[in-house]
Amino acid sequence: MKDRSSIPKILLHGFFLVSTNLFSIIAAVVIVELAAIESNKLIQSSIALIINIILYLIVFKLMNGIQKDIMKIDNFSMFAIILIISMALLPSVFYPMHFLTHGAWGNIDNLIATWPYQLIVNGFCLILNYFIIGGTKK
Numbered sequence: 701m702k703d704r705s706s707i708p709k710i711l712l713h714g715f716f717l718v719s720t721n722l723f724s725i726i727a728a729v730v731i732v733e734l735a736a737i738e739s740n741k742l743i744q745s746s747i748a749l750i751i752n753i754i755l756y757l758i759v760f761k762l763m764n765g766i767q768k769d770i771m772k773i774d775n776f777s778m779f780a781i782i783l784i785i786s787m788a789l790l791p792s793v794f795y796p797m798h799f800l801t802h803g804a805w806g807n808i809d810n811l812i813a814t815w816p817y818q819l820i821v822n823g824f825c826l827i828l829n830y831f832i833i834g835g836t837k838k
Contacts (some may be wrong), residue, residue, distance in 0.1 A: 706778060714785035715771075717822045718757070718793045721786075721814070724752035724821075749782045749821055756825040773830050787815060 726750035737743060773779050791811060798806035 706774065709772075710778065710782050710785055711789075713782045714789050715785040715793070717782070717825065718818070719788045720752055720755050720759075720825075721748075721790075721821060722793060722797060722820050724748040725814070725817070729749050745817060748817070751825075752821045753825060754829070757828070760829060768831075772803055773826065776822060776830070779826050779830050783822055785818070787818060790814060790818060 725744075725748045727761055728744045728751060732739060732744055773782065794811055794814065795806055798804070798810070
């Protein structure tokens with residue numbers, strides 16, 4: 701992170717991760733409801749994890765062309781900062797989305813319950829980017 705262009709990249713990546721997290725959680729709830737599966741946090745979390753990783757990989761692949769540098773993680777400190785920023789950005793996406801969909805501000809318990817999921821999933825997605833997909837290749 702030697703230049704200022706890393707800051708917008710970190711914020712965009714963090715915001716993308718948060719948006720993908722929330723979308724995948726909502727999609728998992730819808731799938732469980734439509735499939736008439738007994739509501740189980742483990743099943744919902746597993747479905748959300750799969751959706752989240754697939755979305756991340758699709759967007760990474762789509763961005764791998766012209767905008768490849770936006771998704772590229774330069775070093776391990778950037779990896780850690782993106783993970784922390786994604787956790788910190790959750791309220792900025794969660795509360796407005798909850799207000800728009802429910803007509804009321806969300807409960808802090810929902811936010812706190814999302815952080816462990818987010819930590820695991822975002823960490824895994826960033827590890828995919830950093831080590832496997834080639835986010836560190838020049």
